Amino acid sequence: MMNRRTTMLFLSALVAAPKAALAASPREIMWDDLIPPGVPYSQIIGEGELDEANDTWNPIYDANGVKLNQALNGAYVRMPGFIIPFNVSAKGVKDFMLVPYVGACIHTPPPPANQLVMVNAARPWPGDQLWEPVWVTGVMRTKLQSTNLGQTGYSIAADKMEIYEW
Template sequence: MVHPSRRRVLALIATALVPGPALARSFREITWDDLIPAGVPYGEIIGPGRIDAVNDTWVPQFDENAAKVNTALDGQAVKLPGYIIPFDVGSGGVTSFMLVPYVGACIHTPPPPPNQLVFVTTATPRPSESLWDPVWVSGKLSAKAMSTEIAEVGYQLTAEKIETYEW
């Protein structure tokens, strides 16, 4: 009869005592290109646009491809890099924000197309003094459109982990 080693028994006991959510989850690292459905070239998402002379800004014109999302990512555990545009900020930090592909998107420039915007909520606030730093956001992605005061959004993500992006 083979007896399990002491180390194996202790490992099994430790695993049984750790609650499910505390176990490390594997996140699939994706890029912004992955958010665009296969067969939809980025060049076909943004049309010619126009100048808003009153507000002195460029207003892009999106075609129907801009709202198309990659439904294969719906419900997936993903890790996506980007920049934070804060929505809800409290004393502990930011609890909801728009994740955008480049710094200043939606604030100093016209917003990217909906399928290049991710609305993020988190139970663990991100300190507000580091909002200009690029981040990795890991969590469950939902290919679900929503409208905000800044832009139309193609995705939502419930963040489990937010960390500074290291070059």
């Protein structure tokens, strides 16, 4: 049987536990971590089509391109990338696609779904810093989604963003 003091300490611990979990350090991940273990990057891209008239190559992704690393579902992560904004306001951008290289989805065919991340930022990222590489920190989810720029396999609810320093 617990006395009053023990009960209060126990209840205080229950309230503090979620806050302590949020204060945990994020797991730093890179783009290769989005590919499930055992699936080589070279097996994500299928044959593709060469458009000689426009001098472009349109990759055809095989089933490995939509395989997701389920170990990242619900993980608190920090990852680098580049911003492809969906909507930019005077305050900046809150909803964007995080991509592994500059111009992905705009000037080139989009990478496979397991190399694209939807981001919803808690605070707008300044519009004058859209071409800077960034670190995005937040809770990651695995889920295939279609956008007008390409199919994404991941999303992050970002609670922190900062410039990526080389």
